[in-house]
Amino acid sequence: MNIKHFKYLKLIIISxxxxxxxxxxxxxxxxxxxxxxxxxxxxxxxxxxxxxxxLSDKPITVYTYMPDHKTxxxxxxxxxxxxxxxxxxxxxxxxxxxxxxxxxxxxxxxxDFYYPNSEYYQQGGMYIDNKFxxxxxxxFNLIESIFSTIQDSNVTKAKTYGIYGHSGGGQFVxxxxxxxxxxxxxxxxxxxxxxxxxxNYKEIFPYGLDNSPLKENMLKEKFxxxxxxxxxxxxxxxxxxxxxKTEEAMRQGEHRYARGKYFYTTAKSKAEELxxxxxxxxxxxxxxxxxxxxxxxxxxxxxxxNLSNN
Numbered sequence: 001m002n003i004k005h006f007k008y009l010k011l012i013i014i015s016x017x018x019x020x021x022x023x024x025x026x027x028x029x030x031x032x033x034x035x036x037x038x039x040x041x042x043x044x045x046x047x048x049x050x051x052x053x054x055l056s057d058k059p060i061t062v063y064t065y066m067p068d069h070k071t072x073x074x075x076x077x078x079x080x081x082x083x084x085x086x087x088x089x090x091x092x093x094x095x096x097x098x099x100x101x102x103x104x105x106x107x108x109x110x111x112d113f114y115y116p117n118s119e120y121y122q123q124g125g126m127y128i129d130n131k132f133x134x135x136x137x138x139x140f141n142l143i144e145s146i147f148s149t150i151q152d153s154n155v156t157k158a159k160t161y162g163i164y165g166h167s168g169g170g171q172f173v174x175x176x177x178x179x180x181x182x183x184x185x186x187x188x189x190x191x192x193x194x195x196x197x198x199x200n201y202k203e204i205f206p207y208g209l210d211n212s213p214l215k216e217n218m219l220k221e222k223f224x225x226x227x228x229x230x231x232x233x234x235x236x237x238x239x240x241x242x243x244x245k246t247e248e249a250m251r252q253g254e255h256r257y258a259r260g261k262y263f264y265t266t267a268k269s270k271a272e273e274l275x276x277x278x279x280x281x282x283x284x285x286x287x288x289x290x291x292x293x294x295x296x297x298x299x300x301x302x303x304x305x306n307l308s309n310n
Contacts, residue, residue: 040064040104040155044091049108052145054136058114062146063091065098065105075103076150077162077303078143080169082292083122083242085112090166093293097300104156108146110139110172122171123206126179132213140172140180147184160186162303166292167192167242174263175206177227178214187306191230191295192256194242195249199223199267207248216274223271228302229282231260234289256290 039047043066050059066074079094081087087109094105110121119128125139126132135141147161163185165173170193177188178197198208199222205212214222237243238254253259264282271278283302288294 039153040066040150042066042068042070044088044095046088049142049146049149051149052142054134055139055142060111060114060142061087061109063087063107063109065091065095065107067099067102067104069102070104071102073157074155075101075158075162075303075307076106076147076156077103077164077300078146079105079107079296080163080165080172081107081109082167082169083118084168085109085121090169090292093296094300097297101300101304103300103303106146106150106161108142110142115139118168118171122168122175124172124175124179126175126213127206135213138180140176143176143180143182144184160184162187162189162306164189164191164296164299164303166295167194167290171195174227174229177225178209178222179212182225186226186310187303188225188227189230189299189302190227191292191299192232192235192290193260193263194240194256195244195252195259196263198252198263200270203248203251207252219270219274220276223267223276223278223280225279226306227280229260229264229280230295230299230302231257231282231284232288232290232295233257233284233286237290240290257284 045064045066047062048059049062050056079090081090087107091105091107098105115121115125119125121139125137143163150156161184163173163176165171170190173188174190174193175197176182178199182188197206199219200208201210201216202208204210235256240255243256252262261282264280267280268278283298285295285298
């Protein structure tokens with residue numbers, strides 16, 4: 001090879017190196033943007049979650065809805081699905097409210113592969129095979145863990161979140177309030193639950209607090225929580241196929257509307273008995289039955305009003 005050809009070859013090699021370096025930097029930036037956008041994109045999205053170590057062997061899918069008008073401190077509300085484990089549908093039901101109030105919707109799907117029944121989901125995985133599970137393995141813990149991940153990923157600077165659940169999700173949410181530490185929850189909204197863990201000791205767990213980890217001296221903290229019970233006034237079908245009809249459940253009422261009111265009144269009576277401050281509230285949603293789509297706007301309004309008053 002003569003000197004002239006060598007110089008040309010050298011120039012080609014140098015040019016290729018420059019191009020490759022440039023591509024590497026560009027691809028790195030693009031990949032970073034893709035990762036950011038893919039985690040929680042505008043409109044609908046989803047991500048796999050296994051970052052909570054005690055349950056890392058049981059990953060879940062988290063569905064999301066981000067309105068187009070995102071802010072650095074966009075408010076966050078968790079939406080918990082019912083027993084059909086249809087979190088994507090629940091996100092869809094909340095999309096209009098998300099756009100209206102500019103809130104980020106987070107819908108964890110507690111799948112029935114790893115969490116196969118009411119004990120693992122609606123009851124939080126607390127009591128399996130006739131014994132209490134270690135508290136760190138309760139599925140309630142996923143909520144605070146997911147919220148921390150969202151914060152750490154710079155999705156929002158919001159310091160608190162709301163949480164809402166309908167039907168089976170309402171069961172999860174009210175027990176999450178009773179048995180976990182919802183330290184960053186600004187409002188807790190169980191809606192149209194099929195049956196409840198009553199906040200007194202006249203019923204044995206899971207229908208009441210007798211023989212449960214929640215002792216009476218802890219009720220002061222629980223009754224001070226920002227818990228709002230939402231009930232559809234037409235959720236009154238006593239023959240609903242998914243309504244639990246055990247003797248203990250029937251003592252709470254014939255249908256979901258009656259049982260929700262009973263949950264509230266028994267808790268209020270217990271607070272009065274112990275002379276404790278009682279912050280829980282209850283609201284009836286007119287002309288709505290057992291429908292997440294019907295309840296979502298009322299729950300979103302409760303969340304938005306709570307944000308406005310803080």
